[in-house]
Amino acid sequence: MKKEVILIFDIGKTNKKLLLFDMTFRVLHQEETRFDEVTDDDGFACDDGDRLERWIDDSLQVYLEHPAYDVMSINFTTYGATLVYVNDEGKRITPIYNYLKPMPGGVLEGFYERYGGIDEFSRRTASPAMGMLNSGLQALWLKRKKPETFRKVSHIMHLPQYLSYRLTGFVSSEHTSIGCHTALWDFDRMRYHPWVGEESVHLPEPIDVSSTFPVKIGGKTIRAGIGIHDSSASLAPYIMNSREPFILLSTGTWCISMNPFNHTPLTAEQLKQDCLCYMSVSMKPVKSSRVFLGHIHDVNVKVLADYFKVGEDDYKKVKPDPDLLQRLTEQHHGQSMFFPEGVPESYLNRGIDLKKFASFGEAYHQLMMDLTKLVITAIELIIPENDSTGCIYITGGFARNEIFTRLLASAFTKKRVFTSEVDNATSLGAAMVVAGERPKGTAFSFDLGLKPVVPF
Numbered sequence: 001m002k003k004e005v006i007l008i009f010d011i012g013k014t015n016k017k018l019l020l021f022d023m024t025f026r027v028l029h030q031e032e033t034r035f036d037e038v039t040d041d042d043g044f045a046c047d048d049g050d051r052l053e054r055w056i057d058d059s060l061q062v063y064l065e066h067p068a069y070d071v072m073s074i075n076f077t078t079y080g081a082t083l084v085y086v087n088d089e090g091k092r093i094t095p096i097y098n099y100l101k102p103m104p105g106g107v108l109e110g111f112y113e114r115y116g117g118i119d120e121f122s123r124r125t126a127s128p129a130m131g132m133l134n135s136g137l138q139a140l141w142l143k144r145k146k147p148e149t150f151r152k153v154s155h156i157m158h159l160p161q162y163l164s165y166r167l168t169g170f171v172s173s174e175h176t177s178i179g180c181h182t183a184l185w186d187f188d189r190m191r192y193h194p195w196v197g198e199e200s201v202h203l204p205e206p207i208d209v210s211s212t213f214p215v216k217i218g219g220k221t222i223r224a225g226i227g228i229h230d231s232s233a234s235l236a237p238y239i240m241n242s243r244e245p246f247i248l249l250s251t252g253t254w255c256i257s258m259n260p261f262n263h264t265p266l267t268a269e270q271l272k273q274d275c276l277c278y279m280s281v282s283m284k285p286v287k288s289s290r291v292f293l294g295h296i297h298d299v300n301v302k303v304l305a306d307y308f309k310v311g312e313d314d315y316k317k318v319k320p321d322p323d324l325l326q327r328l329t330e331q332h333h334g335q336s337m338f339f340p341e342g343v344p345e346s347y348l349n350r351g352i353d354l355k356k357f358a359s360f361g362e363a364y365h366q367l368m369m370d371l372t373k374l375v376i377t378a379i380e381l382i383i384p385e386n387d388s389t390g391c392i393y394i395t396g397g398f399a400r401n402e403i404f405t406r407l408l409a410s411a412f413t414k415k416r417v418f419t420s421e422v423d424n425a426t427s428l429g430a431a432m433v434v435a436g437e438r439p440k441g442t443a444f445s446f447d448l449g450l451k452p453v454v455p456f
Contacts, residue, residue, distance in 0.1 A: 002067070002068060002069055002070035003022060003028065003068060003069055003070065004022065004023055004070045004072050005020040005021060005022055005023075005028060005063075005069045005070065005071055005072065006020070006021045006022075006023070006071075006072060006073045006074075006075070006431045006434065006435060007019075007020055007060075007063055007071045007073070007074045007075075008020075008021065008074075008075055008076075008077065008427045008430050008431050009056055009059075009074075009075075009076045009077070009163065010077050010078075010230070010424070010426055010427040010430065011052070011076065011077070011078035011079065011159070011160075011163070012078075012079055012230070012252070012253070013047075013079050013253050014034060014252075014253060015032050015033075015034060016032070016033050016034065016035065016052065016055065017030065017031070017032045017033075017424075017427065018030070018031050018032075018059050018063075019424060019427045019431075020063065020069060021427075021428070021431045023072075023435070025428060025431060025432065025435075027424060028069070029069075030424070033055065035047070035048045035051050035052065035055075036048065038095070040094075040095035040097055040098070040101070041094075041095060042101075044097075044098060044101045045098055045100075046095050046096055046097055046098040046101075047096045047098070049092060049095060049096040052096075053166065056163065056166075060074075060217065061218075064217055064218050064220065064222075065218065071220075071222055072222060072223065073212065073222060073223045073224070073225065073431075073434045073435065073436070074167065074222060074223070074224045074225065074434075075164075075224070075225030075227065075228065075430045075431065075433065075434045076160045076163040076164055076225070076227040076228075076430070077160060077227065077228050077229070077230045077233045077426050077427065077429070077430035078159045078160045078163065078227065078229075078230060079159070079230055079253075080099075080135065080158070080159075080177060080180045080181075080182075080229045080230065080231065081099035081132070081133050081134070081135040081138075081180070081181070081182070082096060082097070082099060082135060082138075082158065082159040083097070083135050083136075083138050083139055083156055083157070083158060083159075084096065084156070084157050084158070084159055084162035085139075085142065085149070085150075085153045085155075085156055086153070086154060086155040086156075086157065086162070086165070086171075087152050087153065087154050088154040090165075090169070092162070093149065093152055093153070094142070094149060096159065097132070097138060098132075099132050099133050099135065099138075100132065100133075101132045102131065102132070103131035103132050103137065103141060104141070104145065106144065107137070107140060107141045107144045107145065108137065108140070111140070111195075112129070114195075115193070115194070115195055119268045119271070121183070122183075122268075122271045123265070123266055123267075123268060123271060124186055124187060124188055124193065125182070125183045125184070125185060125186065125187065125193055126179070126181070126185070126187045126266055126276055126277035126285065127181040127182060127183040127276060128181065128271045128272070128274050128275070128276055130181065130274075133181065134181060134182060134183035135158065135181075135182045135183075135184070136182045136183040136184035136196065136201065137183055139156055139199075139201045140199060140201065143199065143200075143201070155171045155202075155204070156201065156202065156203050157171060157172070157173065157203075157204070158173070158177035158178070158227075158229070159227075160177055160226070160227025160228055160229065161173060161174065161177065161226055161227045162227075163227060164224055164225060164226045164227045167215050167217070167224045168213045168215050168224050168226075170213050170226070171204050172204055172206075172207060172211070172226040172227075173203055173204045173205065173206040173207070174206050174207060174208070174209040174211070174226055174227070174228065175206050175209065175279045175283050176209055176228050176229040176231075176232035176233070176278070176279050176280070176281065177227070177228070177229045178192075178203070178206050178279070179277065179278065179279030179283075179285070180229050180231065180232070180276075180278050180279065181276040181277075184196055184203070185279075187277065187285060207226070209225075209226065209228050209232075209281050209433050210225070210281070210433045210434065211225070211226050212224060212225050212226070212434050212436070213226075223434065223436070225430070225433065225434035227430075228281070228429065228430050228433060229278070230426045231250060231256050231258070231278050231288075231426075232278055232279060232280060232281060232286075232429070233425075233426045233427075233428075233429030233430045233433075234248070234250045234395065234396075234425040234426040234429055235248055235250070235258055235260065235278070235280060235281075235286065235429065236280075236281050236428075236429035236432055236433065237422055237425050237428050237429055237432065237448070238393060238420075238425070238448065239260055239280065239281075239282075240432070241448055242393075242448070244389075244390050244391065245260075245261040245388045245389045245390060246260075246261075246389055246390070246391050246392065246393055247259050247379060247382070247383070247389050247391075247392045247393070247415075248260075248392075248393050248395065249375070249379070249392060249393065249394045249395065249396075249398075249408075250395050250396055250425070250426075251293060251294070251394065251395065251396035251397055251398035251399060252293075252294050252396045252397050252398075253292070253293075253294040253295055254290055254291070254292060254293065254294065254295075255290070255291045255292075255293035255294070255375055255378070255398065256278075256288055256289075256290055257288060257289045257290075257291075257375070257378050257379045257381075257382055258278060258286050258287075258288045258382075259286065259287050259288070259382040259383065259389065260280060260284070260286045261388050261389055262287040262382055262383070262384050262387075263284075263285070263287075264287070264384050266287065270289075270381055273289070273377075273378075273381055274289060274290050274291075274378070275287065275288065275289045275381050275382065276288055276289075276290070281429070281433055287382045288382060289378035289379070289381045289382050290378065291371075291374045291375050291378050292343075292347065293371060293374070293375060293398065294397065294398075295347060296343060296347045296371060296374075297367070297371060299346075299347050299348050300338060300347075300348060300349075300367055301315050301364070301367070303348065303354075304354070304360055304363050304364060304367065305360070307354045307363075308354075308359065308360035308363070310360045314360060315360075315364050318360075318361045318364050318365070318403070319402075320365075320402050320403045320406060320456075321361075321365065322456045324361075324362060324365050325365055325369065325403075325407075325456060328362070328365060328366050328369065329369070332366075336369075336370040336373060337352060337356070337366050337370060338352055338366065338367055338370040338371075339370055339374070343374070364403075365403065368401070368403040368404055368407065369407065371404070372403075372404055372407040372408060372411070375404075375408065376408065376411045376412075379392070379412070389415065390415060390416065391415055391416040391417070391418060392408070392412060392415050392416075392417045392418070393418050393419075393420045393448070393450070394408070394417065394418065394419050394420065394453070395419075395420045395422065395425050396425075399419040399420065399421075400419075405417065405419055405453045406453060406454060406455055406456050407456065408453070409453040409454065409455035409456075410455035410456045413455065416452060417452070417453040417455075418450040418451060418452055418453060419450070419451050419453060420448050420449055420450055420451075421448075421449025421450075421451065422448055422449050
């Protein structure tokens with residue numbers, strides 16, 4: 001007898017994953033792949049949209065015809081800050097533009113001033129001014145810089161909704177994608193900001209993220225979700241299962257610190273320091289802060305590996321050395337060595353003298369100390385005076401980095417710090433929102449796999 005499953009496509013910037021969950025949210029199968037980037041029509045690196053679509057289509061064919069699985073629902077979760085443009089024939093007409101693409105001059109000239117200035121606009125949209133990382137402004141860029149292409153656009157969707165649209169034909173939007181530093185959503189009035197209509201950037205009205213639509217594939221009717229932003233998806237299992245208020249650190253390419261229990265308005269100072277609001281699956285703002293942790297880590301590790309002539313993965317072999325950490329702290333008076341003046345735009349301090357370090361391991365300890373300080377500062381930004389959170393959960397790739405986790409636990413001695421072994425929290429959240437009614441006797445309840453972190 002076939003096993004009923006929920007099929008999830010979890011599309012990260014680096015890794016593309018496919019998971020099958022049973023109806024009690026146990027992972028039955030998982031596979032992962034990576035695609036080489038291509039370049040867009042301006043020569044800037046971007047995701048290979050054609051290959052991504054082929055992979056999804058081929059995977060669907062395999063698992064919808066699989067002898068062991070009966071796919072009941074499908075959903076998509078992807079990285080945010082990415083718009084897809086579709087013409088009146090339903091075809092994607094541009095590359096999947098990279099949110100790291102620089103915003104050229106002239107696009108935003110006079111824009112912020114028309115809407116109260118950059119500080120007021122950022123506050124109202126809960127979106128620090130970040131160029132292309134404000135996905136709504138990507139549409140403005142397309143309109144200003146590629147008007148012939150923009151005239152062909154019939155629908156604009158965020159990436160999760162576009163992937164769903166390819167199955168269902170339903171053009172949709174939902175609050176976790178729209179409410180995520182897009183500069184599209186007016187948090188004061190809980191609707192699209194006036195500029196969206198005034199600039200003729202037409203997006204569909206958002207609907208509930210748990211919405212599903214029937215789709216017939218290969219003679220079988222299944223339910224397809226409309227997709228969900230990955231950060232909000234990763235938060236959902238914890239909101240539904242934690243017994244006390246918490247802060248969640250979702251780590252990977254980005255380290256997103258999320259406090260679902262801080263409902264104070266964003267301040268201008270927080271916005272300047274890259275604070276923002278995500279939107280939870282229940283449409284509540286989640287005060288958050290961000291550090292480009294994984295990317296900064298990787299580019300600097302590569303430099304260290306080249307200098308010390310070791311493999312780029314050798315950092316995984318470095319064991320935490322409390323005595324070394326103490327010595328480095330005293331030697332450099334607790335100051336950052338890699339980023340003494342903040343993280344540069346290249347994310348790489350080319351001026352650091354690596355001769356100061358006796359080994360790769362010693363340099364890596366210093367790098368992790370400096371990176372962890374950035375994360376500590378980001379977490380402190382989302383802790384209000386009347387803080388109710390008693391614990392911090394660390395998920396994702398850096399939950400396995402013992403130097404990082406123990407340094408964090410040492411910094412927040414008044415909170416209990418845990419790593420969480422819900423390795424697929426993002427995929428799990430995407431499955432939960434489309435699960436619908438579960439078999440009798442089952443519920444949204446499972447072990448979060450929490451392990452306490454011992455401070456140094």
